[in-house]
Amino acid sequence: MSEAVLDVRDLEAGYEPGVPIVRGASITVRKGEIVVVLGPNGAGKSSFIKAISGLVPITGGTVFLDGKDITAAPAHTMVRLGLAFVPQTENIFPLMSVEDNLRVACGILERREIPARMDEMYAAFPDLVRQRRTAAGNLSGGQRQMLAVARALIVHPKVLVLDEPSAGLSPKFVSMVFEMLAGIRKSGVTILLVEQNAKAALAIGDRAYVLVEGKDRHEGVASELWNDPVVAELYLGQRPSRASKGGAA
Numbered sequence: 107m108s109e110a111v112l113d114v115r116d117l118e119a120g121y122e123p124g125v126p127i128v129r130g131a132s133i134t135v136r137k138g139e140i141v142v143v144l145g146p147n148g149a150g151k152s153s154f155i156k157a158i159s160g161l162v163p164i165t166g167g168t169v170f171l172d173g174k175d176i177t178a179a180p181a182h183t184m185v186r187l188g189l190a191f192v193p194q195t196e197n198i199f200p201l202m203s204v205e206d207n208l209r210v211a212c213g214i215l216e217r218r219e220i221p222a223r224m225d226e227m228y229a230a231f232p233d234l235v236r237q238r239r240t241a242a243g244n245l246s247g248g249q250r251q252m253l254a255v256a257r258a259l260i261v262h263p264k265v266l267v268l269d270e271p272s273a274g275l276s277p278k279f280v281s282m283v284f285e286m287l288a289g290i291r292k293s294g295v296t297i298l299l300v301e302q303n304a305k306a307a308l309a310i311g312d313r314a315y316v317l318v319e320g321k322d323r324h325e326g327v328a329s330e331l332w333n334d335p336v337v338a339e340l341y342l343g344q345r346p347s348r349a350s351k352g353g354a355a
């Protein structure tokens with residue numbers, strides 16, 4: 107079994123003292139995997155990955171990145187440590203051009219590597235090439251998410267952590283985002299993905315966890331989880347119909 111890139115043990119976190127939102131959640135993300143975190147609204151999915159990323163105070167448990175304890179690491183050190191977090195919103199600078207958005211994301215790279223790395227991102231996300239001079243705020247929703255992901259990937263993170271990259275997008279862009287993530291994973295990048303779009307996320311994921319009331323309630327192989335009755339009841343509020351059988355494959 108491949109090594110854990112991200113190992114989160116019994117994490118507790120919250121915004122105010124005495125009000126835990128994440129209540130003892132544990133997950134493991136192994137090298138090269140896409141791990142999906144599902145769960146009902148308000149389950150604490152965003153809080154969980156924000157806490158991992160240093161953005162919500164942690165009151166208990168541990169976060170290991172590549173074997174190193176990063177539980178107490180401040181958010182601004184995460185990129186250097188190898189964890190790139192793409193928040194659900196406000197993940198680009200809307201008034202800056204696409205090119206400048208990428209350039210300012212290069213912070214930790216050696217100056218001489220930057221031009222080649224920018225070219226690699228344009229090669230990976232050809233849609234962005236035509237738009238390099240466009241203000242990022244004028245991109246389509248799908249292209250905006252592409253730019254946000256490119257900004258995160260440009261520094262070669264050990265793990266890419268994404269909060270609902272398909273949220274608010276039209277169906278066409280939703281499939282574009284999932285295709286993009288599947289492609290990124292093929293290139294060897296490890297991904298932790300929070301999604302509401304359970305079916306599409308499970309279709310590209312390797313394993314998944316269901317978070318309920320701040321705790322991991324259920325874990326499984328992504329392709330099997332869609333048809334798991336426990337998940338259906340916890341998450342979807344119903345058992346999947348016969349017609350949806352194998353839907354995540």
Ligand SMILES: Nc1ncnc2c1ncn2[C@@H]1O[C@H](COP(=O)(O)OP(=O)(O)OP(=O)(O)O)[C@@H](O)[C@H]1O
Binds near residue numbers: 145150154
């Ligand atoms: N900045 C904040 N300050 C205080 N409480 C917050 C804050 N953000 C979220 N919460 C609370 O934390 C709980 C979990 O919210 P969170 O956004 O993590 O859930 P979620 O699973 O991501 O939900 P969704 O599916 O709607 O994105 C909610 O009760 C929410 O009200």
Ligand SMILES: [Mg+2]
Binds near residue numbers: 153
């Ligand atoms: Mg959320």
